[in-house]
Amino acid sequence: MNQRNRLYIMAFAVYTSALLVTAIFAWLAIQYNLASNVAQLAIALTGNGLGGFALVLGILRDDRAQKAAEETAKARQETAKAKQQVDQFQKLYVESQQQAEQERRQAEQQRQRAERAEAELQRLRAERNDAVNARLRRLEIATGITPPDASSDATEN
Numbered sequence: 001m002n003q004r005n006r007l008y009i010m011a012f013a014v015y016t017s018a019l020l021v022t023a024i025f026a027w028l029a030i031q032y033n034l035a036s037n038v039a040q041l042a043i044a045l046t047g048n049g050l051g052g053f054a055l056v057l058g059i060l061r062d063d064r065a066q067k068a069a070e071e072t073a074k075a076r077q078e079t080a081k082a083k084q085q086v087d088q089f090q091k092l093y094v095e096s097q098q099q100a101e102q103e104r105r106q107a108e109q110q111r112q113r114a115e116r117a118e119a120e121l122q123r124l125r126a127e128r129n130d131a132v133n134a135r136l137r138r139l140e141i142a143t144g145i146t147p148p149d150a151s152s153d154a155t156e157n
Contacts, residue, residue, distance in 0.1 A: 140146040
């Protein structure tokens with residue numbers, strides 16, 4: 001049990017016992033006229049004095065406000081750290097977006113180069129096929145397998 005709770009329990013015990021003592025002295029004051037001065041002194045010293053003193057000690061040692069201030073400071077520090085992390089994540093996000101855009105542009109350029117290379121390859125294949133077909137046609141004409149065309153430029157006979 002911490003010190004603050006002990007002081008509150010002690011104040012309650014003193015105040016309750018003082019209440020009982022004053023009730024007894026009040027009853028004695030009613031029964032015997034001599035005890036009225038003693039009863040007033042007991043009331044002043046016990047219940048109000050000692051109980052109030054113990055309550056004041058408990059209140060003075062109450063550290064809830066200090067703990068709340070410490071928790072507030074910790075929360076502010078955590079908030080500042082979280083804000084820094086958010087800033088870092090935003091910077092990383094912007095950098096990753098820029099990198100992704102650059103990679104996208106590079107991929108687009110590579111795709112365009114691949115398309116140009118494919119078109120060039122198809123053109124070269126078509127030229128090769130035309131050249132091979134022309135040679136085969138000339139060979140066929142030269143061997144007599146097919147008659148020469150009037151429209152063709154057959155130079156070999």
